[in-house]
Amino acid sequence: MTPPRRSTQTPRFNLARVLSRFLLFSTLVLLVSVALKTRSRLALLFSSFSHPATMSYQQERYIAELAVQRATLLTQKVFFEKAKGTVSKDDKSPVTIGDFGAQALIIQAIRKNFPNDEIVAEEEASSLREDKALGAEIWRLVKDIKLEDAESDNLLGGPLSSEQSMLDIIDEGKSAGGAKGRIWALDPIDGTKGFLRGGQYAVCLGLIVDGDVKVGAIGTPNLPVDDSAAIDASTGAQQTADAANGVLFSAVQDEGATSRPLSNGALAASKPISMRPVPNIAQAVFCEGVEAAHSAQGDNAAVAERLGITAPSVRLDSQAKYCSIARGAGDIYLRLPVKKDYQEKIWDHAAGDIIVREAGGQVTDIYGSRLDFSKGRTLAANTGVVAAPKAVQDQVIDAVKVVLKL
Ligand SMILES: Nc1ncnc2c1ncn2[C@@H]1O[C@H](COP(=O)(O)O)[C@@H](OP(=O)(O)O)[C@H]1O
Numbered sequence: 491m492t493p494p495r496r497s498t499q500t501p502r503f504n505l506a507r508v509l510s511r512f513l514l515f516s517t518l519v520l521l522v523s524v525a526l527k528t529r530s531r532l533a534l535l536f537s538s539f540s541h542p543a544t545m546s547y548q549q550e551r552y553i554a555e556l557a558v559q560r561a562t563l564l565t566q567k568v569f570f571e572k573a574k575g576t577v578s579k580d581d582k583s584p585v586t587i588g589d590f591g592a593q594a595l596i597i598q599a600i601r602k603n604f605p606n607d608e609i610v611a612e613e614e615a616s617s618l619r620e621d622k623a624l625g626a627e628i629w630r631l632v633k634d635i636k637l638e639d640a641e642s643d644n645l646l647g648g649p650l651s652s653e654q655s656m657l658d659i660i661d662e663g664k665s666a667g668g669a670k671g672r673i674w675a676l677d678p679i680d681g682t683k684g685f686l687r688g689g690q691y692a693v694c695l696g697l698i699v700d701g702d703v704k705v706g707a708i709g710t711p712n713l714p715v716d717d718s719a720a721i722d723a724s725t726g727a728q729q730t731a732d733a734a735n736g737v738l739f740s741a742v743q744d745e746g747a748t749s750r751p752l753s754n755g756a757l758a759a760s761k762p763i764s765m766r767p768v769p770n771i772a773q774a775v776f777c778e779g780v781e782a783a784h785s786a787q788g789d790n791a792a793v794a795e796r797l798g799i800t801a802p803s804v805r806l807d808s809q810a811k812y813c814s815i816a817r818g819a820g821d822i823y824l825r826l827p828v829k830k831d832y833q834e835k836i837w838d839h840a841a842g843d844i845i846v847r848e849a850g851g852q853v854t855d856i857y858g859s860r861l862d863f864s865k866g867r868t869l870a871a872n873t874g875v876v877a878a879p880k881a882v883q884d885q886v887i888d889a890v891k892v893v894l895k896l
Pocket residue numbers: 583612677679680681682683684779780781783784785806807808809828832835838
């Protein structure tokens with residue numbers, strides 16, 4: 491009798507079955523881990539299907555927040571170093587290795603995600619091409635900065651390939667701006683003087699579409715996470731040394747403004763923010779700049795007096811002022827001109843403008859006109875800035891007009 495052939499085939503058959511089960515199992519594990527890793531992006535995608543009308547600019551907001559967050563890792567490193575590689579620009583204003591490095595990292599993120607968009611950024615690399623030592627110092631910083639969450643960091647583009655590519659990317663912020671198309675306005679360090687003094691500063695990025703600001707993200711590493719933590723009125727420094735610092739603000743048109751703690755990796759959880767109501771304007775708190783050359787503090791004080799405000803103004807460098815009033819740590823931001831012919835730069839205001847408006851405020855110039863971001867690299871059609879809760883904006887403008895004899 492012929493013996494059954496089954497016995498000789500069994501081991502081969504089992505091996506195949508074990509292998510196929512192993513393959514199936516590994517594929518499942520891989521799929522689950524990919525799904526978990528990308529859950530935030532999937533959630534974003536699914537909600538875009540369920541709320542198509544409210545989903546515009548969500549990816550832009552996400553990338554802007556992450557890019558600003560990554561850049562603050564670099565600025566914080568420089569902030570705590572004694573030598574900040576400061577050089578004086580043609581207009582005698584300071585710029586540091588922190589400004590250049592943050593600009594490189596943020597433009598890289600915009601280029602990776604929105605390659606066709608234009609960029610209006612404050613800095614340019616010509617001085618670094620001449621000063622090789624400074625260029626090399628910035629490159630040493632930039633090449634090592636990454637978010638601790640690999641998925642978030644990859645989204646912004648991996649490390650730049652060379653010092654040369656870093657210089658080239660810094661120079662991609664030279665758009666003339668204007669009334670058409672998608673234009674990012676970037677201030678890699680706003681309040682450089684505050685940054686050098688140990689005060690407030692902000693990393694600011696806004697997206698302007700056809701002349702209108704649609705998205706804003708601002709990182710303020712030295713603002714307290716706690717919305718109501720006291721700030722020293724004269725220096726802008728937080729009064730309690732042990733409280734946590736570092737806040738990331740953002741807004742999208744018609745979708746509100748949010749804040750979240752700055753983190754070293756993926757974005758932390760956010761919460762909505764809004765301006766506080768001002769039932770009695772005499773109780774309002776003013777925010778203004780620290781630098782007397784940037785806004786007329788005497789005129790600001792005269793406006794406050796006219797409104798019956800007696801509390802001292804809170805002085806903060808940078809767009810931290812917009813952020814502070816947007817979360818109710820202060821009510822009114824006045825930037826009355828020192829020189830009538832100074833043209834404010836769009837990167838000094840784009841992100842702050844939308845964050846305040848989405849938090850329930852109004853942002854205008856001294857005449858009460860909305861800031862016009864369609865005129866190029868400057869706010870050529872505006873003079874000064876007045877930001878306040880919508881309900882009291884007219885009252886503030888009236889006082890400004892009386893004081894400035896407009
Ligand atoms: N004469 C002037 N009037 C108004 N703003 C000025 C100015 N000279 C410089 N600035 C701007 O004021 C910004 C800082 O604002 P603030 O005084 O509110 O902190 C600077 O941004 P950078 O620090 O990015 O250069 C700079 O662009």
